[in-house]
Amino acid sequence: MQALGLDVLFKGSNFLRLLEGLWKALGISLIAVALSIVLGILFGIVMTVRNPVVKAVCRVYLEIVRIMPQMVLLFLVFFGTTRVFGWNLNAEAASVIVFTFWGTAEMGDLVRGAVTGVPKHQYESAFALGMTKAQAYLTVIIPLAIRQLIPQSMNLITRMIKTTSLVMMIGVVEVLKVSQQIIEANRMSSPNAVFGLYLTVFILYFVACWPFSLLAKRLERKWSN
Amino acid sequence: MADALLKIEHLRKSYDGNVVLKNINLKVNKGEVIVIIGPSGCGKSTLLRCINGLEPIQGGTIKLDKEIIDSTSKSITKLRQRIGMVFQSYDLFPHKTVLQNIILAPTLVQKRDKKEVIAEAEQLLDRVGLLDKKDSYPRQLSGGQKQRVAIVRALCMHPEVMLFDEVTAALDPEMVREVLDTMLELARQGSTMLIVTHEMAFAQAVSDRVIFLDNGDIVEEGTPDEFFNHPKTERAQKFLHTFEFEHIK
Amino acid sequence: MKKSVFVKVLAILTAAVLLLASFAGCASNENTASESKASDASQTDSSASNVVYRTLDEIKSSGKIKIGVFSDKNPFGYVDENGEYQGYDVYFANRLVKDLGVEVEFVSTEAASRVEFLETGKVDVVLANFTVTDERAEKVDFALPYMNVALGVVSPDSRVIKSLDELKADDEVIVITGTTAETYLTEKYPNIKLQKYDTYANAKTALENGQAAAWANDNTEVIAYALQNKGYTVGIPELGSKDTIAPAVSKGNKTLLDWINSEIEALGKENFFHADYEATLAGTYGKDYEEKLVVEGGKVE
Numbered sequence: 223m224q225a226l227g228l229d230v231l232f233k234g235s236n237f238l239r240l241l242e243g244l245w246k247a248l249g250i251s252l253i254a255v256a257l258s259i260v261l262g263i264l265f266g267i268v269m270t271v272r273n274p275v276v277k278a279v280c281r282v283y284l285e286i287v288r289i290m291p292q293m294v295l296l297f298l299v300f301f302g303t304t305r306v307f308g309w310n311l312n313a314e315a316a317s318v319i320v321f322t323f324w325g326t327a328e329m330g331d332l333v334r335g336a337v338t339g340v341p342k343h344q345y346e347s348a349f350a351l352g353m354t355k356a357q358a359y360l361t362v363i364i365p366l367a368i369r370q371l372i373p374q375s376m377n378l379i380t381r382m383i384k385t386t387s388l389v390m391m392i393g394v395v396e397v398l399k400v401s402q403q404i405i406e407a408n409r410m411s412s413p414n415a416v417f418g419l420y421l422t423v424f425i426l427y428f429v430a431c432w433p434f435s436l437l438a439k440r441l442e443r444k445w446s447n
Numbered sequence: 448m449a450d451a452l453l454k455i456e457h458l459r460k461s462y463d464g465n466v467v468l469k470n471i472n473l474k475v476n477k478g479e480v481i482v483i484i485g486p487s488g489c490g491k492s493t494l495l496r497c498i499n500g501l502e503p504i505q506g507g508t509i510k511l512d513k514e515i516i517d518s519t520s521k522s523i524t525k526l527r528q529r530i531g532m533v534f535q536s537y538d539l540f541p542h543k544t545v546l547q548n549i550i551l552a553p554t555l556v557q558k559r560d561k562k563e564v565i566a567e568a569e570q571l572l573d574r575v576g577l578l579d580k581k582d583s584y585p586r587q588l589s590g591g592q593k594q595r596v597a598i599v600r601a602l603c604m605h606p607e608v609m610l611f612d613e614v615t616a617a618l619d620p621e622m623v624r625e626v627l628d629t630m631l632e633l634a635r636q637g638s639t640m641l642i643v644t645h646e647m648a649f650a651q652a653v654s655d656r657v658i659f660l661d662n663g664d665i666v667e668e669g670t671p672d673e674f675f676n677h678p679k680t681e682r683a684q685k686f687l688h689t690f691e692f693e694h695i696k
Numbered sequence: 697m698k699k700s701v702f703v704k705v706l707a708i709l710t711a712a713v714l715l716l717a718s719f720a721g722c723a724s725n726e727n728t729a730s731e732s733k734a735s736d737a738s739q740t741d742s743s744a745s746n747v748v749y750r751t752l753d754e755i756k757s758s759g760k761i762k763i764g765v766f767s768d769k770n771p772f773g774y775v776d777e778n779g780e781y782q783g784y785d786v787y788f789a790n791r792l793v794k795d796l797g798v799e800v801e802f803v804s805t806e807a808a809s810r811v812e813f814l815e816t817g818k819v820d821v822v823l824a825n826f827t828v829t830d831e832r833a834e835k836v837d838f839a840l841p842y843m844n845v846a847l848g849v850v851s852p853d854s855r856v857i858k859s860l861d862e863l864k865a866d867d868e869v870i871v872i873t874g875t876t877a878e879t880y881l882t883e884k885y886p887n888i889k890l891q892k893y894d895t896y897a898n899a900k901t902a903l904e905n906g907q908a909a910a911w912a913n914d915n916t917e918v919i920a921y922a923l924q925n926k927g928y929t930v931g932i933p934e935l936g937s938k939d940t941i942a943p944a945v946s947k948g949n950k951t952l953l954d955w956i957n958s959e960i961e962a963l964g965k966e967n968f969f970h971a972d973y974e975a976t977l978a979g980t981y982g983k984d985y986e987e988k989l990v991v992e993g994g995k996v997e
Contacts, residue, residue: 234777297812304748304816347538347597350499351552351604352528361551365542393803393813395767403775406768407782410924410980445542 227415230408231422239404243397244426247386250317250394255379257318258325263364265326266333280330287327292388295320300392317389325382332374336367369445376438380431397423452477452512452639453498453608459506460490460497467493469663471507475608480640482650482671485660486686491643492535494660495610498641499532511607528556531601535613537593539585539600545572546581549600557604564603571599575629591622595629602633609633611642627653647690651675659683748817749946752955755820760799763789764819767804771980772825784976785823788842788943791968792821795959811835814946821956822944829939837947839956840994841940842969847877848915849932850903850922856931857910860885867909870899877912880936903928916989919981933988940996957994964993 231237269280287295300316303309311319340363348358390399401419408415451474458471467490475481483491496502498509500518509516516526539548549568553559572578575595585593594614601609611630615623627649634640634653644650650657650671657674659667659682667674667683678684755761765785766773773783781789781802793800803819810826813819814836827845828838849869851857863869868889871878881888891908893899900921903911911918915933922928943960945952963969969990974983981989 230777235779236777239775239779297809301812301816301818304818308748310818341536343534343536343538344540346501347532347534347540349501349524350527350530350532350534351600352524352556353552354524357555361555362540366540369542390804391806391809393764393805393809393818395804399767399804400775402768404777406770407774407776409770 226418226421227408227412228418228422230404230412230415231418233408236404239400240397240422240426243395243400244430246314246394247383247389247396247398248430250314250389250396251321251379251383251386254318254321254325255382257322258329258378258382259375261322261326262329263333265330266337266367267359267364269330269334270337284327284331287324292320292324292385293391295323296388296392299323313389313392313394316392317386317394321382321386325378328378329375332371332378333367336370337363339370340366369441372438372441376434379434383431384427397426451475452479453641454510455498455507456510457507458494458497458504458509460493460502460504467663468497471663471665473658473665475639475641477607477639478637480634480638480642480653480655481658482642482644482654482656483658483660484644484647484650484686485666489660490663491660492612495532495612495641495643498608499527499530499610524556528552528604529607530610531604531606531608532610533594533597533601533612533614535616537585537590537597537617539588539593539597541585544582544584545577545588545596548585548596549603552600553603568599568603571602572596574632575599589622590618591625594618594622594626598626598629598633607639609638609640611640611644613643613645615644615646647675647687659686661686747948748815749949749952750817750820751949752951755952756796756798758798760801761793761796761821762801762803762819763793764803764805764810764813764822764824765789766807766824767802769825771976773823782976784843784972785825787972787976788969789821789823791963792956792959796955810944814944817946820945820949820952825941826944827939828942832944835947836944837949837953838942838944839953840960841942841991841996842960842972842994843941843991844934844989844996845939845941846915846933846937847880847912847935848918848930849910849912849935850918850928850930851910852903852906853927853929855909856929858931860888860932860935863888863909868907870902870908870911872896872899872913875913876936877914881912884936915985916981919985923980923982933985938996940991960994964995967992 231240265280268276271277296316299320300311300313303311303316344362344366345358348362353361386396387398389396395403401423405416405419453473453475455471455473458468459466460468471494473481483494485491493502497504497518498516500516500523503518511526511529514522514526517523539545540551543551546565546568549572550561550564553564554561569578569581572581575598577592577595577599580588580592580596585596588596597614598609614630615626618626623646627646630640630642631649631653640653642650642653652671654671657667657669657671658665659674659678659680661682667678667680669679673679674683675687678687750758765781766783767775767781769783771783773781773785776782786802789800789802803813805813805819805822805824807824810822810824811832814822822836826832826838828841832838849857849860857863866889868891869881870891870893871881873892873894878890878892881890891902893902899911899913902908904925910931911921912935913921915930915935918930919933922930943956945956969992970986973986973990977989978986
């Protein structure tokens, strides 16, 4: 305990604070994930449209998200909207917007890949049965695409959870920030706390992300027989 | 002949300037079974796809009864409900069970009563000997079983015409028979069918009329006896010859 | 066919984006509801004239002040095990809040975002070990200083370096890359050989292994080091230009700035910052450096 500085964890309300930090990180990322899945599916379908203008717009959006560090996006949304529009977004809302903006693009690209990856004869047999395009998408193409999508989107979701540590830059105190606070507050008395705390944070992230890979495995198994 | 069920006049179809179908004229009467044969790339499959509005056409008309089939019009989904189609590739929806595959379109597209559709689907499955597979997923079926389910799925829509596009071409030889038997049974019941196939013996047994298509043209047309035993054109003779083997011993 | 589905999809997408925007809008309304009531009257032209800050009166009538502090820079601004903000900056912040008669909301800031927080009015004051520089003074308004910072040099007791002139030709000095110490020594003493390390831990090991004559860093850092490690002395506690630490407010927020300045002057009469030092910094730096580090009443000697 002493060697890893784990005793620091149980000083005062430290552990509770870590859990609160984790809750904040999960709250932001999961709201963003939920929005990203819904918007990403729509965006992905829009990306499969052959119209060159639509294609170009989607491409630009995707590239912006890929090129821009999430940090810059956070600053743009949190501080930028105040400068330009006079909005006063709170830091959590700004974080959700940025993560949704990012997640929608990445999710959309995954959906596009999955939708175009559905074999052509699946579309045709749906149409041959008299389905409209919307019916074919809803009952055949999207369900098939989602099955292909699961592993990659789980990867995206866990990446989104882990990237929430950036929101400390705009004043949101999430789990990693709490751990840094605890390490610093005990810099003199327990210099080893750094190991114990990062280990704890590692375990907390793991516990938060584990259910998603479990869920992914279960769904994959369910759909494969 | 005046009230043909399916009437194709001056059909022309091309892909990027390549003419695939030149000037197809064809009438199909109710209850007639027509087999379309010809070398690969002659346009047989394309013809079926045009009839089902899966391909836009560049000239001529295709009519079912009195309605024009136009792949770009809004009425195409209505017309497709009256035309059943089975493809070469196993095209069952992999995420749905056999029964769900069959009842999806009748309940979703035709808005028919689910119970009634299930009852009919089970009856049809029983007829093709697959009732015990109704809750299986496509990947648990053999190729021949999949194609029989695909036929049942098309039939459950109560189509007026059935199109078969080389449905046995991807099957292992021992599975071909069960699928062809199913189709023969349908023909016997008086279904109107257009069949693209390479199974010559089957073609001869099932058809009322044979269409020989080569290079985007109908080269020869006749009864199975006429076509298989006394082909008139050199091209048809040459084509049929490719299915024969000399005795070497 | 294709078009109509596409239009529908686009419509849904647009609706979703609008929904998201309105959600964000709601969140912001909630956040600013209390203060906007107070500031609406005087800030109706806020977007036009770009006034982002709240005046002293607006803060008072809203009943709450937002102060940006560090939450992980012990002993200046950190959070203790009970979740309470502590440290030299926070001790001062709490006094300001008490004298203002309002509640406080501490906002955890990072070094890189301190200026932005003030420029957008997301906090009223920054009290986060904020060193006064000309570049920053163009973007924010600094009040009177309350602390000194300078460089310091620590060396082994066996040969305490009291002046950089004592260094011989083959003596090397340890610096951490990217610090003020590195820049300063490179510019002003190009003849001194530097041993550069990326991390604090590596620099520390190098000094302890006797690989160099001395180690130059922020004086608060070397002072703390010498106190924690026996056998080392800060021979040069102040080197180079003396900088100061001061509170900062949004550019142009004169009412708040004036009030803070008068507060700092008044607090000088009761030796407030000495008390602050003794309560928060003495544990780390000892009492010996109190006079060197503390700036009382805003007056730098």
